[in-house]
Amino acid sequence: DVKVTQSSRYLVKRTGEKVFLECVQDMDHENMFWYRQDPGLGLRLIYFSYDVKMKEKGDIPEGYSVSREKKERFSLILESASTNQTSMYLCASSLDRRDEQFFGPGTRLTVL
Template sequence: DVKVTQSSRYLVKRTGEKVFLECVQDMDHENMFWYRQDPGLGLRLIYFSYDVKMKEKGDIPEGYSVSREKKERFSLILESASTNQTSMYLCASSTSSTGGYTFGSGTRLTVV
């Protein structure tokens, strides 16, 4: 069964900490995505990548960066965590042909 794995289900971090969220897929997908999900706002795209070492800003990239050194791994980095980054973070991957995404189980991040 195809899988997207996010390393942590729950994380609690302090304001100002550097935070790494990891995502690994085993489907050899070209494209990978990071979303955040907040009540009433749906899913908002932070960054995406369509190839190794390639990255593109999504709709809300401020305060975030990403890294894709290998095809299967896409990391989201919060350079200096703030309380307004408390959210559910969802990783997804896809091929380019039909657009269907496979999602990870999500990481619920709380910044205190």
């Protein structure tokens, strides 16, 4: 079974703080994704990576950056957290970009 884990289930940060969200998958998947889920907006793609050290912007990359130094790990970075980044963050991985994605349990981030 594919397992995608995220470092925190709940996180509370202050405006202006730098925030790291970590994601690890154990199935040697090439592709990894970061989404945010907001009521009425569904899941929106922030960034994805199809190989180590490679990244591509999704639909809403502003205010975020990512890092993929190892195949199994994909980090989402909020350089200076703002209140409009309060959301549920979901990490996912897939073998092929056109395949079903396997999701982690999510991190509920609150920025005060």
